[in-house]
Amino acid sequence: MAGRVALVTGGSGGIGRAVSQALATCGARVVSADISIKDSVETAPGIEYVALDVTTRSDVRRCVDDIIRRYERLDILVNVAGVVSTGSAEQIQEEEWDRVIDINLKGTFLCCQAVMAHMRSQGFGRIVNLGSVIGKNGGNPRPWLDPREQDRASNVAYGVSKAGVHIMTAFLAKELANSGVTVNAVAPGPVASAMTTNFPQSLKDLIPVGRMGAADEVASAVVFLASPHTAFITGETLDVNGGIWCD
Template identity: 70%
Template sequence: MYAAQFLSGRVALVTGGAGGIGSAVSEALASYGCQVVAADLPTRLGAMDTGGGIEHVALDVTDARDVQQCIEGVVKRHGRLDILVNVAGIVSAGSAQALAEAEWDRVIDINLKGTFLCCQAVIPVMKQQQHGRIINFGSVLGKNGGNPRPWIDPKEQERAGNVAYGVSKAGVHIMTSYLARELAASGVTVNAVAPGPIASAMTTSFPQVLRDLIPVGRMGRAAEVASAVLFLASPESAFITGEVLDVNGGLWSD
């Protein structure tokens, strides 16, 4: 599976490339022959590994003009853009009662609007090519109503409540379905990966009592999420579109 020739020569853009999962996805695609452009905020670019032949670019996914210029730049430099992986996102914790309006807007702006802007910008490129793979990032929290159990321990809600994050990711899930239908006749598939708790800088404060609820008994690894992306990026997934692929250790299934 994932024979190198399947992805060799393809051009991939990975947003959120400086993060743990974004880095893992970029490295996995590059290892199978993709020309990878890893994009992130200018303030985060310094944290990105400069090895592996991965190109790094600055990108603010909430800025439509910046997104358009980034996509145009990739196509100008490499002649095409075959794979878009929308990893860029932020988390937000706390109860719905205490959530500030500005925090709600920030999360929706980055996670949902940012994903849409990147998808929108690659549509004409991929339609012209009559080929493309769009892989969005959802979350188990967009499906399960959140991990905290405030009826057992109200403090769990304050430590790990994620209403804005969950709503943003649920929006990504349904957007994936809509785009999959819109682009199917153009040779473009649109799918999403929905990770559960993944060991990363974003989950260092994830409560142990909630970790214990994961059936496989551990947090996921970024490389395991990257493997799901590799499958959805490959020709082997050509008959799969509009799917939200769970990678959550059994925490949620549907």
């Protein structure tokens, strides 16, 4: 990926950091963006850190335009920025629903929309969105067995936001298919991170490979789909879930 320029949103999180580092290791120049740049983020060769609010169209456009102005290209967009939400559908508040949809779904769309014209004009682009197994399987918890599982695992707002990312990926893939631009998604299962520290052991025990995933494993799938060698793969949602859901 030498000479390629990549934008990774949600770059301060576990998966975002792993994706940024993996792309940089492959030779890409990486702009790692997040709502705030954490002091704990370590600098790394080939990676720069910028602030970005993905829910604000003007901020997204500013970030994308600045990258293109400075580097004269933007080849790869990886939409990692997202938040988790837990609890039952009966108890979720409207404000929480809006927060999750705004960041996970609207934010992903705004970033995709901002790069489409540029990638189309340069005749090359790779967009990789982060979906989730929760957007496919109706949720991991089994409240009919143990209601406490629902209190500590992703809820309907999160699932709806990620299902939206999956179908958005398919729509955009078709719109850009004849432009040299591919649009794919990666749908992780439970991944060990700061967002999943309270994930119930009873649900961990259901993962066929016997453990939670690692951020580096998700990053490897992203790098594959961002590769210049995957021009014939578009509209795909690639499962990385240890066998917890197969389709």
